[in-house]
Amino acid sequence: EAQVTQNPRYLITVTGKKLTVTCSQNMNHEYMSWYRQDPGLGLRQIYYSMNVEVTDKGDVPEGYKVSRKEKRNFPLILESPSPNQTSLYFCASSLYPLDTQYFGPGTRLTVL
Amino acid sequence: QKEVEQNSGPLSVPEGAIASLNCTYSDRGSQSFFWYRQYSGKSPELIMFIYSNGDKEDGRFTAQLNKASQYVSLLIRDSQPSDSATYLCAVNMNYGQNFVFGPGTRLSVLP
Numbered sequence: 001e002a003q004v005t006q007n008p009r010y011l012i013t014v015t016g017k018k019l020t021v022t023c024s025q026n027m028n029h030e031y032m033s034w035y036r037q038d039p040g041l042g043l044r045q046i047y048y049s050m051n052v053e054v055t056d057k058g059d060v061p062e063g064y065k066v067s068r069k070e071k072r073n074f075p076l077i078l079e080s081p082s083p084n085q086t087s088l089y090f091c092a093s094s095l096y097p098l099d100t101q102y103f104g105p106g107t108r109l110t111v112l
Numbered sequence: 113q114k115e116v117e118q119n120s121g122p123l124s125v126p127e128g129a130i131a132s133l134n135c136t137y138s139d140r141g142s143q144s145f146f147w148y149r150q151y152s153g154k155s156p157e158l159i160m161f162i163y164s165n166g167d168k169e170d171g172r173f174t175a176q177l178n179k180a181s182q183y184v185s186l187l188i189r190d191s192q193p194s195d196s197a198t199y200l201c202a203v204n205m206n207y208g209q210n211f212v213f214g215p216g217t218r219l220s221v222l223p
Contacts, residue, residue: 033211040120042200042215043156050209058210090155098144098163098204101211103155 002027004104006091012110013081021076021107023091031094032074033058033101034066036087043090049074050097081111116203118214126222131188133217135201138182145177145184146202149195150216156200159186191221 004025013019025032033048035058045058049068063085065077074093078085088108092101115138125131133147144163148156162168162175162184174187184203188195201214 035213040215043202043213045210045212048210056209059212097209100146100158100161101202103157106155 002102004091004093004102006089006104006107008107009105010108012112014112015082016080019078019081019109021078021089021091021109023074023076023104024072025074025091025093025102026072027093027095027102028071029093029095029102030071031097031099031101032068033092034064034074034076035090035092036060036085037090037106038087046076046089048097081109083111085109086111116201116212116214118199118201118217120215121218122220123217124220124222125191127191127193129191129221131191131195131219131221133186133188133199133201133219135184135186135203135214136182137184137201137203137205137212139203139205139212140179140182142179142182142203142205144204145175146204147173147175147184147186148200148202148213150198150200152198159199188219191219193221193223195219196221 034046035043047066049055091104094101146161147159150156176185198216
């Protein structure tokens with residue numbers, strides 16, 4: 001089944017404790033992206049990747065890191081999480097940047 | 113500042129009516145436009161996309177694009193209670209490299 005998977009689905013952590021949210025797709029998509037969704041603000045793009053080893057900042061990259069060492073994986077790293085990073089996070093992928101994006105199930109992160 | 117704007121709603125329509133959802137965007141270079149539906153607690157799912165000026169129909173859904181006015185809309189005919197969700201407009205900006213989503217319009221279809 002073609003899909004985008006994210007882990008974990010739910011995470012409660014404390015300020016400053018490094019964490020990684022994994023994202024994997026099995027559709028051989030070149031373009032992958034991370035979003036956060038907050039009430040009233042909609043989906044905001046954090047980082048995107050056009051291909052392996054090619055990443056770029058979206059609209060809200062501060063406090064996040066990403067890497068793209070393999071085509072299928074695009075982890076999101078929070079080196080020192082803060083409470084303002086409490087949000088619902090979505091990973092998405094598409095064959096090309098102009099193409100339809102398919103979303104993962106989401107990761108609900110709470111930073112205390 | 114790249115922006116995509118939508119009325120937040122809620123937009124309430126009776127069952128069987130036409131629901132009209134609107135979206136405006138700031139970047140004249142935008143090339144592709146998407147409508148996603150998102151049920152509460154779920155991930156966005158694509159309804160349809162449009163690249164060219166004019167109308168595009170898919171079942172009960174019609175997307176309309178006017179690049180000169182920087183406006184894209186979604187019409188839902190014969191609205192059903194199951195259409196009740198938040199509808200997100202997404203615009204591909206920066207020569208196709210990044211997406212900007214609007215805040216979404218919450219639609220409520222009343223039985």
